[in-house]
Amino acid sequence: MSSEVPDPVERSLRVLQDRGIWHLRSTNPPVTSCADAAHHRQRLGYVGIPLCDELKSLLCGYTAAGSARRYVLLHCRGHQRLDLRKVSSIVGAEVTRISLDELASDFGLQYGMVSPLVFIDDERVRQLVDDTVLARFFPPYTLMTNTGDLKHAVEFRPADVFGALPNTDVADIVVEEDKRVPRHTLGILTGNSPESGILLWERINARIRSEKRVHFRGDIGFPRLVIESVPDMGASMELAQREGDVRPVVLDAVERLCETGATVIGLACNTTQYYAEDASRICARYGARFVSLAEETASHLSRSGVTSFDLLGIDPVTDLGKWSDFGRPLRGFDVRVPPSWQVKEITELAFRVKKEVLTPATINRLRDLIHHATETDTVVVALTELSVLLARQKGRPRSGKRFIDTLDLLADAMAELYLEERIATGGA
Numbered sequence: 001m002s003s004e005v006p007d008p009v010e011r012s013l014r015v016l017q018d019r020g021i022w023h024l025r026s027t028n029p030p031v032t033s034c035a036d037a038a039h040h041r042q043r044l045g046y047v048g049i050p051l052c053d054e055l056k057s058l059l060c061g062y063t064a065a066g067s068a069r070r071y072v073l074l075h076c077r078g079h080q081r082l083d084l085r086k087v088s089s090i091v092g093a094e095v096t097r098i099s100l101d102e103l104a105s106d107f108g109l110q111y112g113m114v115s116p117l118v119f120i121d122d123e124r125v126r127q128l129v130d131d132t133v134l135a136r137f138f139p140p141y142t143l144m145t146n147t148g149d150l151k152h153a154v155e156f157r158p159a160d161v162f163g164a165l166p167n168t169d170v171a172d173i174v175v176e177e178d179k180r181v182p183r184h185t186l187g188i189l190t191g192n193s194p195e196s197g198i199l200l201w202e203r204i205n206a207r208i209r210s211e212k213r214v215h216f217r218g219d220i221g222f223p224r225l226v227i228e229s230v231p232d233m234g235a236s237m238e239l240a241q242r243e244g245d246v247r248p249v250v251l252d253a254v255e256r257l258c259e260t261g262a263t264v265i266g267l268a269c270n271t272t273q274y275y276a277e278d279a280s281r282i283c284a285r286y287g288a289r290f291v292s293l294a295e296e297t298a299s300h301l302s303r304s305g306v307t308s309f310d311l312l313g314i315d316p317v318t319d320l321g322k323w324s325d326f327g328r329p330l331r332g333f334d335v336r337v338p339p340s341w342q343v344k345e346i347t348e349l350a351f352r353v354k355k356e357v358l359t360p361a362t363i364n365r366l367r368d369l370i371h372h373a374t375e376t377d378t379v380v381v382a383l384t385e386l387s388v389l390l391a392r393q394k395g396r397p398r399s400g401k402r403f404i405d406t407l408d409l410l411a412d413a414m415a416e417l418y419l420e421e422r423i424a425t426g427g428a
């Protein structure tokens with residue numbers, strides 16, 4: 001080690017090296033609190049880590065009946081609160097946080113220099129680590145802490161370190177409200193058309209990237225996401241005639257997403273929202289949540305003060321009756337739908353987009369339809385092929401109308417569920 005490295009740092013790093021424990025050392029400005037440290041830690045090319053990835057360590061003292069003063073070093077994640085009542089029950093005596101004077105006089109340390117590595121050879125100190133420290137929170141699933149110095153840090157895998165330290169036990173020592181472990185796998189069902197699922201994924205990512213409540217740190221800031229792209233979904237374009245074939249296609253795929261670990265599931269299709277109730281029941285069995293595109297659309301319109309609008313889609317959506325999941329949530333709105341002959345033209349354009357995607361002809365046809373098939377200044381786009389066309393054309397639509405894309409609303413809702421979970425579990 002270099003002579004410039006403080007002795008506590010050298011000893012801490014040697015603990016890791018001698019035991020063959022993977023670690024990465026780094027330096028930062030002097031920091032004393034978990035929040036301050038997390039803000040300045042360096043990892044994977046970025047400055048700053050989520051608070052849940054900064055190890056919080058607290059040294060406490062207690063005196064058991066008929067014994068000398070003892071110490072217990074407690075560890076949890078930076079956003080969590082330690083429950084000293086739980087700790088007292090574990091050690092069999094009331095524990096209290098030691099004073100700064102005792103920390104300095106008995107251990108030669110100051111606030112901000114306490115870490116598990118510093119106390120490895122101190123037989124007076126028992127270490128307790130909360131079980132959630134060993135749980136997988138967010139990529140890259142490592143924690144950081146100091147190495148006995150305010151400017152020197154180390155990144156490590158918690159199971160490796162705490163599994164190798166003597167006199168260390170895993171226990172429940174955090175207040176119950178802070179025990180939550182994130183579940184953040186998003187699932188997308190697509191296939192009618194597959195581009196709609198791709199577009200939904202892109203919009204989820206864009207929403208997460210732009211979120212101001214969370215410090216975005218590149219790839220590791222995104223959720224795990226699984227996609228079921230099922231070509232059989234194409235039959236839903238004729239849902240009324242092929243419902244018996246489409247039902248198992250949709251519901252079996254939802255179940256596969258749940259079995260793969262998806263905890264939030266969205267269906268990148270307006271027509272097959274017809275199965276939303278059944279899909280919700282399947283998700284509930286797995287502890288997952290199905291996000292209803294129709295419900296999200298109605299909620300957005302209400303929040304935005306929109307009362308009258310045009311609804312563009314194919315017949316199973318725009319009939320607002322038996323085959324449309326939009327009928328109930330849009331009750332109470334002034335919904336304008338195109339006449340049947342224009343719905344037929346919209347359907348023909350959708351089939352053309354499936355084959356050609358973006359061409360000058362499909363863009364021009366979209367503009368004609370918007371001009372002739374809408375009456376109000378607000379257009380709710382409830383056909384993913386139209387969503388794809390609008391997303392891929394250059395510049396703003398020339399009609400001057402306000403477009404509300406249901407696929408956008410689904411992306412916002414799924415992204416928000418992930419972001420809320422991340423914030424609640426210290427991942428901001």
